[in-house]
Amino acid sequence: xxxVSTHTHESSRSERKVIAVVGGGLVGSLIACxxxxxGFDVAVYExxxxxxxxxxxxxxxxxxxxxxxxxxxxxxxxxxxxxxxxGIPMHARMIHNLNxxxxxxxxxxxxxxxxxxxxxxxx
Ligand SMILES: Cc1cc2nc3c(=O)[nH]c(=O)nc-3n(C[C@H](O)[C@H](O)[C@H](O)COP(=O)(O)OP(=O)(O)OC[C@H]3O[C@@H](n4cnc5c(N)ncnc54)[C@H](O)[C@@H]3O)c2cc1C
Numbered sequence: 001x002x003x004v005s006t007h008t009h010e011s012s013r014s015e016r017k018v019i020a021v022v023g024g025g026l027v028g029s030l031i032a033c034x035x036x037x038x039g040f041d042v043a044v045y046e047x048x049x050x051x052x053x054x055x056x057x058x059x060x061x062x063x064x065x066x067x068x069x070x071x072x073x074x075x076x077x078x079x080x081x082x083x084x085x086x087g088i089p090m091h092a093r094m095i096h097n098l099n100x101x102x103x104x105x106x107x108x109x110x111x112x113x114x115x116x117x118x119x120x121x122x123x
Pocket of ligand 1: 064065
């Protein structure tokens with residue numbers, strides 16, 4: 001019985017399957033992190049260039065608004081603090097009237113504000 005168990009264990013190890021995730025956008029990257037945290041081997045296939053090696057031209061790209069829901073997802077894969085610490089909290093949007101008056105509009109309740117992430121700092 002022991003040898004059967006050992007054999008089964010060895011063959012399952014040598015035949016360990018890799019999960020392929022096609023697309024390394026927000027969803028693909030996140031699911032890859034979730035799968036890796038569960039102990040799976042994951043290979044992400046992305047047709048665009050690697051953002052970690054790409055040259056981001058400052059001022060040519062708007063910031064990414066990270067929502068409270070997005071933060072919760074990052075929290076589950078242990079990356080919330082790393083990402084949020086690089087961002088800028090967006091508590092409200094400011095409306096600039098033609099007469100010069102400024103009116104702030106809160107974007108979310110209390111701690112549920114969005115966080116602005118610069119693309120070059122996400123690398
Ligand atoms: C102008 C704009 C601004 C936005 N701003 C925000 C924002 O501030 N905050 C926010 O939360 N959301 C924002 N969004 C929405 C957000 O971008 C999408 O909800 C999100 O990207 C969807 O994630 P996804 O992984 O499904 O798709 P994507 O992020 O589009 O990822 C799909 C990936 O798959 C790759 N791919 C496709 N086909 C193949 C293939 N055959 N082989 C390999 N790779 C492939 C693509 O290159 C791409 O990288 C914005 C969207 C737009 C258009």
